[in-house]
């Protein structure tokens with residue numbers, strides 16, 4: 001069973017490549033992939049680059065060329081839900097493309113041909129990711145606020161729910177509020193926004209393969225998102241990826 005660990009950017013992948021045993025490199029479709037053993041599991045590590053098309057291409061390569069049987073995405077996201085703060089973690093239960101709009105031919109956000117607006121994540125993989133993230137945050141609470149350099153007044157938490165994706169870096173409070181309010185009016189309570197997950201979820205649905213995603217909140221998708229994002233991704237995203245993915249793979253191995 002080969003698990004693909006996918007991220008958009010190298011910082012989001014942390015030190016997973018360095019930790020890989022018996023590692024081999026592959027290049028395909030302009031991307032570099034690594035296959036090897038990590039915490040007793042066979043894994044393929046991939047970097048998609050930013051955006052839905054890049055992510056979808058990479059997911060197809062993982063299934064068609066590299067033998068992946070499931071995909072776990074690890075990366076950062078902008079917090080949108082109330083109480084979803086920088087340094088928190090969101091485990092996706094569903095994904096929606098917030099920039100999908102084929103109305104009035106199809107309802108807003110519905111993916112034409114699929115008859116749905118959301119793609120669900122695999123519950124078992126998501127439960128393992130949640131347990132790994134919870135254990136990591138519980139053990140490291142004291143370190144996170146200081147090392148992030150971001151003002152924090154609350155303890156980091158793990159949330160579970162809807163993540164929305166689109167080909168936009170959301171970097172104003174006005175846009176974030178508009179997006180959240182419009183989605184909420186239609187019953188979609190978005191916890192976080194990023195630029196790849198929904199595309200990977202759609203590809204996984206096409207291939208009938210399980211998908212799960214963990215996103216660390218790097219910014220609040222507001223007017224300071226462009227300052228918080230690079231700072232957070234350099235200083236904190238790496239240990240989050242290393243520890244949460246390690247915890248996930250170890251839990252998968254012992255079946256808890």
Ligand code: ADE
Nearest residue numbers: 076077078169170194221
């Ligand atoms: N990834 C991290 N922060 C983001 C934001 N504010 N908008 C879109 N993608 C993001």
